[in-house]
Amino acid sequence: THTSVGIIGAGPAGLLLARLLHNAGIDCVVLENRDRAYVEQRQRAGILEQSTVDVLRSAGAGERMDREGLPHDGIELRYDRRSHRIDFPSLTGGRRVMVYAQTEMVKDLVAQQLADGAPLFFESEVTRIEGVEGVEDADGTKGIHGTKAPTPTIHYHHQDRGPTTLTCDYIAGCDGFHGVARNAVPAGLRRTYERTYPYSWLGILAQAPPAYDELIYAHSSRGFALASMRSPAVSRLYLQVPNGTDPADWPDARVWDELDARLATDADPGWKLERGPIAATSVLPMRSRVVEPMRYGRLLLAGDAAHIVPPTGAKGLNLAVADVVVLARALVQRHVTGSTELLDAYSDTCLRRVWRAEHFSYAMTELLHADPAHSAFETRLQLSQLDRIAHSRHAAAELAENYTGLPIALPS
Ligand code: FAD
Ligand code: DHB
Numbered sequence: 001t002h003t004s005v006g007i008i009g010a011g012p013a014g015l016l017l018a019r020l021l022h023n024a025g026i027d028c029v030v031l032e033n034r035d036r037a038y039v040e041q042r043q044r045a046g047i048l049e050q051s052t053v054d055v056l057r058s059a060g061a062g063e064r065m066d067r068e069g070l071p072h073d074g075i076e077l078r079y080d081r082r083s084h085r086i087d088f089p090s091l092t093g094g095r096r097v098m099v100y101a102q103t104e105m106v107k108d109l110v111a112q113q114l115a116d117g118a119p120l121f122f123e124s125e126v127t128r129i130e131g132v133e134g135v136e137d138a139d140g141t142k143g144i145h146g147t148k149a150p151t152p153t154i155h156y157h158h159q160d161r162g163p164t165t166l167t168c169d170y171i172a173g174c175d176g177f178h179g180v181a182r183n184a185v186p187a188g189l190r191r192t193y194e195r196t197y198p199y200s201w202l203g204i205l206a207q208a209p210p211a212y213d214e215l216i217y218a219h220s221s222r223g224f225a226l227a228s229m230r231s232p233a234v235s236r237l238y239l240q241v242p243n244g245t246d247p248a249d250w251p252d253a254r255v256w257d258e259l260d261a262r263l264a265t266d267a268d269p270g271w272k273l274e275r276g277p278i279a280a281t282s283v284l285p286m287r288s289r290v291v292e293p294m295r296y297g298r299l300l301l302a303g304d305a306a307h308i309v310p311p312t313g314a315k316g317l318n319l320a321v322a323d324v325v326v327l328a329r330a331l332v333q334r335h336v337t338g339s340t341e342l343l344d345a346y347s348d349t350c351l352r353r354v355w356r357a358e359h360f361s362y363a364m365t366e367l368l369h370a371d372p373a374h375s376a377f378e379t380r381l382q383l384s385q386l387d388r389i390a391h392s393r394h395a396a397a398e399l400a401e402n403y404t405g406l407p408i409a410l411p412s
Contacts, residue, residue: 003029003118005331006154006168008126008181010039012102013303013320014174015109015120019059020328022117026335029118029166031156033125040110043205043280045102046228046236047072047215047314049405050095052321056105064108069100070229072214075403077390079219080383083267084390091393091400099215101230102317123159129171129184130155132299152298169298170331174324176304185296197286197310197365198372199223201238202250208235208276211263217312218263219386221379223370224312225262227273235276238311240369247281255281286310288362290354293347294323300346302327307354309361312368313403319357322408323350352410360402 005021007014010032021028032039048056048069056062073096074087088096113120134149154166173181182190210229218225223240230236239258241250256275265271289308294301303320326349330342342349367382389395 001029002167003027004169004335005029005172006152006166006170007031007172007174008129008154009173009175009179009303009305010034010106010110010120010122011174011176011303011320012105012109012317013305013324014172015106015113016055016059016061016321017172017174017302017324017328018113018117018120019061019109020324021331022113023059024328024332024335026331027118028172029168030113030120031124031126031154031166032120032122035122036110039122040103040107042106043101043103043203043282045311045314045317046099046230047318048098048100048105049314049318049403050097051405051408052318053098055321055325055408061105061108061112064104065098065100068104068231069098070231072097072099074214076212076214076216077219077386078216078263078265079386081264081266082390083265084386085214086389086396086400086403088400088404091397092404095400095404097314097404099229105317121158124156124164126154126156126175126180128155129153129173129181129299132171132184133297135297149298170334171299172324172327173299173301173305174303174320177308179305181299181305182291182301184299185291185293185301189293189296191292193288193290193292195288195362197288197369198243199240199369200243200245200286201226201284201311202241202245202247202255202281203236203238203284204255204281205230205279206235206237206276207233207279208274209233210235211237211273216263217364217368219368219382220262220264221370222258222262224368225259226312227259227263235273237273241283242372243285245283247283250281252278284311286365288358290351290358292351294350295343295347300327300343302350306350307358309358310365311361312364313357313361315357315361318405319354322353322405325408326350348412349409352412353406353408356402356406356410364399
């Protein structure tokens with residue numbers, strides 16, 4: 001079979017791209033190696049920035065988000081046993097965020113795709129792609145050297161049907177951190193920029209009302225803590241832990257005691273989290289990584305397949321969304337006018353915003369965590385910078401603008 005755009009991966013990037021292409025009348029096929037239940041239950045991000053909310057609404061995929069999501073106008077920073085609120089709308093000209101879990105966004109997009117969209121095949125593992133290296137001439141038929149361009153081809157293995165191929169005009173590599181698509185970019189052309197961090201997050205999902213009506217990001221001498229939520233009855237909480245931590249070493253009581261200690265504030269001395277049954281405990285390593293370029297011939301990478309951020313700035317999912325908005329616009333231009341101008345600019349357009357989010361995620365991570373290699377000097381610098389954010393409108397606005405999300409296309 002042949003399709004215009006072969007999409008590898010049914011995470012936020014692949015699913016939203018499929019929706020945007022469907023809305024524009026461009027056919028595509030989505031191939032996902034996991035089953036539907038797995039994809040819909042994978043616990044991941046929870047915060048949608050303003051631009052992501054706007055994109056989901058305009059794509060016609062925001063109805064349940066608007067009904068069940070929790071709009072948030074700010075976050076609370078806790079440090080040195082003090083509390084300071086950052087108010088987003090007043091610092092950004094009205095921007096805010098939405099608490100709506102990645103699991104819910106994925107469920108909405110999968111349901112729409114299966115109801116009226118292009119084919120979406122679960123349990124279909126892509127093993128190899130080929131033929132992406134040709135760049136079309138203006139008439140769309142010739143390769144770079146005047147010979148016919150090879151046809152981009154996806155080889156995949158379907159659970160029941162076995163080995164299968166799909167030919168495409170373009171391939172969108174939306175297959176995440178462990179994906180195979182980026183390997184089709186020749187090693188000599190691929191540049192990888194990477195950083196690891198000397199700590200991880202222990203994440204829990206608890207049947208307990210949230211700590212507070214906004215998210216709390218806490219700096220403490222015991223390490224970072226984050227109090228987030230999934231609904232008025234379900235909390236999502238994170239603790240900084242050493243790399244290599246075994247979740248078995250963190251029985252429920254230890255998790256709650258540690259969260260109480262790290263989130264303590266003199267503004268409310270008797271304050272404690274409301275406890276409840278913990279559903280899932282997992283350890284997440286932290287990493288920054290960018291793979292450049294995001295385009296090779298007729299292969300376009302989007303989301304975690306091209307870049308990873310540490311989760312502190314809540315940017316991973318939102319970056320994936322921004323990439324596919326840029327990609328959909330470029331594919332629509334190609335489809336409607338024949339021009340490849342936006343496709344040619346795709347990698348540069350995305351990377352400008354990607355590097356801003358990389359910087360913000362790195363800076364938030366370094367600002368809030370207790371690095372075992374740091375001396376008291378670095379800790380004083382962190383507290384000084386947190387004070388600066390608390391007392392300078394400029395510093396607070398810089399945080400608020402980045403947290404609520406920069407425009408999808410940044411000026412060059
Ligand atoms: P993914 O969601 O990873 O989707 C890629 C899809 O491709 C997957 O469904 C995968 O199964 C599929 N796939 C992979 N290989 C193949 C193949 N060979 N063939 C077919 N399909 C394939 N971000 C935040 O902002 N906040 C958070 O708290 C947060 N927590 C996270 C926790 C974890 C454990 C992880 C891994 C990520 C977290 N992130 C978080 C990041 C955020 O979830 C990602 O940035 C986001 O999922 C990126 O979407 P994506 O569509 O690019 O990739
Ligand atoms: C969540 C995760 C984050 O990394 C973050 O910065 C905020 C919220 C969450 O899972 O709710």
